[in-house]
Amino acid sequence: MASVCNVRCAVRALLRHARRVPSTPSTRVLSSAPRASAAAAAGFNGFTRASNPTVGTHRGRPPRTQTALASTLNPEGTIDANLGGGSVDQVRITRVDGSNVGELSDVLLSLGATCCSVEDADLGTERETELYAGDDKVWHMCDVTAMFPSGCDIDAVMADAVDILGVKSIEYVVETIPDNDWVNVVMDSFVPIKVGDGLWIVPEWAKTLPEGEEGALSVVLEPGLAFGTGEHPTTRLCLGWLRDNAETCVKGKHVVDFGTGSGVLAIGALLMGAAKATGVDVDPLSVKSARRNAQLNGIGDERLALFCADGSDGSDLPQDCDDAVDCVVANILVGPVTQLAPLFARYAKRGVGRVCVSGVLATQVPTVREAYGKWFDDLTYTEEGGWAVVSGVRNSTPAP
Amino acid sequence: MSGRTILATIRVVIPAGAAKPAPPVGPALGQHGLNIMSFCKEFNAKTAGFLPEVPVPVMITAFKDKSFEWKMRTPPTSYFVKKAAGVSSGGGRPGHGMTAAISLKHVYHIAKLKQQDEGSHHIPLISMCKSVIGAAKSMGIEVIR
Numbered sequence: 001m002a003s004v005c006n007v008r009c010a011v012r013a014l015l016r017h018a019r020r021v022p023s024t025p026s027t028r029v030l031s032s033a034p035r036a037s038a039a040a041a042a043g044f045n046g047f048t049r050a051s052n053p054t055v056g057t058h059r060g061r062p063p064r065t066q067t068a069l070a071s072t073l074n075p076e077g078t079i080d081a082n083l084g085g086g087s088v089d090q091v092r093i094t095r096v097d098g099s100n101v102g103e104l105s106d107v108l109l110s111l112g113a114t115c116c117s118v119e120d121a122d123l124g125t126e127r128e129t130e131l132y133a134g135d136d137k138v139w140h141m142c143d144v145t146a147m148f149p150s151g152c153d154i155d156a157v158m159a160d161a162v163d164i165l166g167v168k169s170i171e172y173v174v175e176t177i178p179d180n181d182w183v184n185v186v187m188d189s190f191v192p193i194k195v196g197d198g199l200w201i202v203p204e205w206a207k208t209l210p211e212g213e214e215g216a217l218s219v220v221l222e223p224g225l226a227f228g229t230g231e232h233p234t235t236r237l238c239l240g241w242l243r244d245n246a247e248t249c250v251k252g253k254h255v256v257d258f259g260t261g262s263g264v265l266a267i268g269a270l271l272m273g274a275a276k277a278t279g280v281d282v283d284p285l286s287v288k289s290a291r292r293n294a295q296l297n298g299i300g301d302e303r304l305a306l307f308c309a310d311g312s313d314g315s316d317l318p319q320d321c322d323d324a325v326d327c328v329v330a331n332i333l334v335g336p337v338t339q340l341a342p343l344f345a346r347y348a349k350r351g352v353g354r355v356c357v358s359g360v361l362a363t364q365v366p367t368v369r370e371a372y373g374k375w376f377d378d379l380t381y382t383e384e385g386g387w388a389v390v391s392g393v394r395n396s397t398p399a400p
Numbered sequence: 401m402s403g404r405t406i407l408a409t410i411r412v413v414i415p416a417g418a419a420k421p422a423p424p425v426g427p428a429l430g431q432h433g434l435n436i437m438s439f440c441k442e443f444n445a446k447t448a449g450f451l452p453e454v455p456v457p458v459m460i461t462a463f464k465d466k467s468f469e470w471k472m473r474t475p476p477t478s479y480f481v482k483k484a485a486g487v488s489s490g491g492g493r494p495g496h497g498m499t500a501a502i503s504l505k506h507v508y509h510i511a512k513l514k515q516q517d518e519g520s521h522h523i524p525l526i527s528m529c530k531s532v533i534g535a536a537k538s539m540g541i542e543v544i545r
Binding site (some may be wrong): 087090105109110114115116118119123130131132145147149177232234333334335359360361364387 | 404405406407408409410411412413417423424427428431432437438441444445446448457476478
């Protein structure tokens with residue numbers, strides 16, 4: 001191990017001081033003679049033009065410009081505002097022998113790759129091999145794609161890789177994936193979603209529901225990065241619970257949605273007849289998104305109050321909720337949900353207020369019950385796909 | 401059955417409880433058409449009990465029909481070694497200045513943790529220890545009694 005380290009340091013020092021020979025736009029080859037499996041220079045798949053990085057149908061969609069997207073949605077561009085990540089540099093190494101793939105991925109990941117993906121090099125051709133889940137095999141020839149944070153010195157990393165693996169060279173291609181390529185992918189996954197009988201969630205631009213569903217309750221959401229798109233079992237569980245209990249704790253009542261995300265639960269409750277809803281989220285972008293979604297559903301500020309807080313600082317929280325809320329709903333994760341139990345106990349009307357929490361796995365239900373048991377009775381839960389929604393009724397034990 | 405042929409296997413390292421649609425998760429999953437949001441939520445739920453920001457290696461199998469499965473592994477050995485040595489990055493250059501070090505006791509505990517990985521149950525502890533020691537040395541961190 002020590003010898004590799006020394007050689008690695010030496011190679012690195014050498015490369016840093018060597019004069020860079022300007023390389024051809026995209027293909028770079030390190031060191032001397034090619035190694036049979038890794039380089040296979042003769043058999044390269046023609047991935048040489050930097051101007052067209054996403055050749056091939058299986059590589060995903062071509063990059064689209066940001067401006068077009070922003071103008072069809074929120075002019076403030078809520079979508080891209082959250083993308084602190086920036087672009088990534090993607091290194092593609094094609095036609096790697098299947099037996100070497102594991103080692104290559106290990107090395108790249110240990111050298112700072114944030115992600116390493118392996119595909120069939122013959123995908124889309126007649127030599128394609130079909131592998132199924134549980135197969136412990138790899139494809140005969142693989143394409144390896146590694147992503148690095150932008151600004152990373154790819155050449156140095158690849159030089160280290162060549163050295164650690166003990167090969168003569170590795171041929172690779174670098175492309176920069178712009179920030180919003182994958183945002184578009186998320187966008188495109190939004191279609192109207194059936195959450196329950198007569199209950200739908202639709203993305204802003206897809207307002208028409210399938211035949212026969214015109215009378216259904218539909219919550220219109222602006223597709224964005226906040227959670228609560230309706231696809232997740234927990235959103236379905238919570239909305240379903242709200243609808244099943246609409247008579248007792250939604251219609252004409254005050255509902256608090258903690259961890260509101262896109263606002264889907266608060267808005268759903270208002271559409272089901274709640275008199276007033278309050279949404280709280282720790283993420284200011286979620287609060288923004290929830291406000292926008294409320295507008296899309298014709299709900300104004302007087303019906304939906306929104307706060308940006310995490311529940312620890314009382315001054316950020318709504319001031320009119322103590323012992324005044326008919327229904328507290330929270331779809332977050334087990335940690336926050338258990339920590340917020342005392343706060344919800346304060347909010348829920350003693351004796352009648354209901355609580356409904358989710359974002360917890362079915363296995364985490366006992367933890368939730370323990371946290372809420374002091375102030376809430378009749379704690380029951382429903383399960384779907386491994387997720388659970390736990391609900392209970394506020395008893396008369398004084399709140400902390 | 402034909403819909404469930406594997407499209408790609410993706411390895412990513414994500415800080416526990418912090419999966420977001422931003423890189424590295426976003427591009428990694430987005431490029432194969434996978435549902436980024438549902439993965440993030442599921443990952444964060446499953447790592448809710450971890451110390452925040454612990455790096456979790458994840459192996460995602462993406463199928464051609466855009467569905468996917470994923471598995472978590474124990475954090476990389478290098479993370480544990482760095483933590484045990486109390487350094488935020490790999491140890492200093494050999495021969496220069498203070499060298500960071502870990503004890504055999506650290507090695508033992510780290511090896512036991514790493515043995516929990518799916519593929520490693522059958523590997524004898526002594527071999528796991530050797531591999532931890534090897535990792536430490538390659539990071540320039542000494543192993544002392």
